[in-house]
Amino acid sequence: MAGTKRMTRRDVVHAALHALDEGGVDAVTLRGVARALGVHLNSVSLQVGTKARLLDLMADAILGELNLEDLPADPIERVKEIFRRYRTVLLAHRDGAHLVSGTRVFELNTLALGEAVISGLIAAHVHDQLAVRTFWGLNYFVVGLVHEEQVSQDAGGRRFDSDVSPTDYPALAAVRDFLLDDPFEARLEFGLDALLHRAKHQDD
Structure with a gap:
């Protein structure tokens, strides 16, 4: 019909992200996105191909929300801040870490993240191979941390107390409160410091 706006790939991705936030990764289907947009399945498939x-594309769109402006001048602090913001962006979407961990994307926003982190590490005089390994290590750590953070922990204490006997697991029982109550922000900072310390002291 004349005057009808043509559906774009961006429309499809936006609708899919809405489905993600409403129902999680399992709720995202091509058919469901087509239904939400009021179009035929073939129209969605034409824009994105497969699920x-x-x-x-959804993972890259989430990374497009990552602000890489106004970062610290110090390259190591810059990398830390990037991954703090990365965590925030992943937390902004239901199952955000689950989605990103299941993809291997080389798109505009994903490449921008890699460029920002690798350039920061190289500016800190980290040699190329270690810079790449540090980038991957930081990425895996933060995505994994957020994945755990986004999984319900409501019954964690009860499950621990019923399954972890001090007789069978004395060390775990001794550190119970730290295991269950350590804030995710503190875990994040510890992991960032540990991985970046290794990068900074590459010759030790």
Whole structure:
């Protein structure tokens, strides 16, 4: 019909992100996105191809929300701040870490993240191979941390107390409160410091 706006790939990804936030990763289907947009399944498939490709585009769109402006001048502090913001962006979407961990994307926003982190590490005089390994290590750590953070922990204490006997697991029982109550922000900072300390002291 004349005057009808043509659906774009961006429309499809936006609708898919809405489905993600409403129902999680399992709720994202090509058919469901088509239904939400009021179009035929073939119209969605034409824009994104497969569900796997849609998930890749969604992951890159989430990374597009990562603000890489106004970062610290010190390169190591810059990398830390990037990953703090990365965590925030992942937390902004239901199953955000689950989605991103299941994709291997080389799109505009994902490449921008890699460029910002690698350039910061190189500026801190980290040699190329270690810079790459540090980037991957930081990425895996933060995505994994957020994945745990986004999984319900409501019954964690009760489950621990019923399954972890001080007789069978004395060390775990001794540190119970730290295991269950350590804030995710503190875990984040510890992991960032540990991985970046290794990078900074590459010759030790």
